[in-house]
Amino acid sequence: MRKLLNSLVFLVLFSISAGATGDSLSYLTPKDTIFLKVDDFGNKIFCHQMEKGQTLYSLARFYGLKVNALLAYNSHVNPEIGFVPGTPVNIPIPDSAFIKTWEHGYPKAGFVPVVYVVKHGDTFYRIAKHYFNIPLDTLQFWNGLKETKMYTGMKLHVGFMPLDGIPDSLQRANYNPIGTKMQQLQWKFEQRKSIDAPSFQNGAAYWQREKRGRSDYYCLHRTAPVGSVIQIKNPMRHKTVYAKVLAPIPDRAYGDDIIVVLSPTIAKLLGARDPKFYVELKYF
Template sequence: MWWLVDGQQPKSHITGKTMKKHFLTLTCWVLLSLSAQATGDSLQYLTPKDTVFLQVDEMGNKVFLHHLEKGQTLYSMARFYGLKIETIFAFNPNINAAGPIPQGLSVKVPIPNPAVVKCRDSLHAREHYAPVMYVVKRGDTFYHIAKTCFGVPLDTLYKRNHLSSFIVHEGQCLFIGWLSTAGIADSLQIGNSLGVPTHSLSFIFQTEKAAGTMYSQNGAAYWQREKKGATDFYALHRTAPVGSVIQITNPMKRKVAYAKVIGKIPDRAYGDDVIVVLSPSIAKLLGAKDPRFFVEVQYFR
């Protein structure tokens, strides 16, 4: 059990800035490797014995890896963290929804900032919370982590981690706060970059059912695999009305996504077999690996 509170954290007696940097990084990755076991147990999805290591993904979401314990399922785990199962699949395109889910599977879970308790005085009972650490990434600054990422006072984060300077290093772990072992309210999860568009576009698609006739297509989808970091949820389509929302299904992965049509597919720009051009975010939600893959499309007009 590794339980961190203000004023308690392993300290290094190694002198020298270079040695200290390597020690902090090594310590963090050792702890990360130790945490790469089951999260929680057969009765709870998170216990005070667990440590939540947050990292920032390419879309700016704070995420951590939950390692499925025996008796845990993706569906009940999603509910515990206030998520819909579709969002779990969105964050984990490598998971095949149609296949078996092995014990010990590492599942990427978004953690909203309001769910992290930053003030020790706000804890109702410490035995009901797990410590939350943040893994510093390249380009991070102490100010950015404290103020922008988590909204923690600079002096609080400084003292909590027994720092000797405001310089942080890639791979270093910072003790941020605590996460309730009772789970996360779904009202807090609407803020992640996949949750908002997935929820809103799905809602729009359902409302469009009453306004028009449904059309279905099968064919190839195309996306620019080399384009990274984009978080837009859009598509180009030949006949769906511009501004409408279409539903795209990858039958091989059994994954569904929604996209807003922002224009027509340009003539002669793609082959006739391409029925939809997708943004990278949509393609990743659908588990696409190749620039072209088979999809089913539904839309209303």
């Protein structure tokens, strides 16, 4: 009977529609639900809709992030312009921030449900084992499923998150959208910078929007050594990333005005919308 009751409780959660979370006083309230998606880098992302009285600084602090880290996930947000109520802001949610197993049934207070929204190409096994590390039969039981057939947009209950937010100690891997790999590139750049002064360059960057890739953090440059790390800044978007030089820019393949060719991943992290856009470089 208790198992049946728990299953019914979980199913009721799915009737909650995705919308604004929190209010002018709180970023999460007991009536809210955290709807997660997994992006191309494997980050679990929750879309928060800003309310009147909320600020990017306090939002970042509530979810354990620095403002610059929060902006790295939100190329559409310009901190100098601000936002209007209803503006969507992407929040990375680490696995350790929510409860995926519990021994005493449904948490009665102090938590909000965490729900995963199925995307095209997902499988039940991938969601359970790779995304959330939940036993298959447990995920099936939580959601009252007799079979594992799914559809795009389907909502699966995967855990609970505390109402009081996320400690910054749990968000360190999310300071960059591609996590520790970007941090390693930055560390390598800073190590070289402590020995040699970097060269500066500004001009047009180019990337191919139609080219698809996953977590490719490379670039092409005319003179920087292959294997070295370049710092790339988009001053219009207030975004800075680091990329590894894969090869020189091929002769006659691009115009003389192109100073760097970027992978789609790097371009998107910089908030690029057009194939060509202005950047500032530091390299060795």
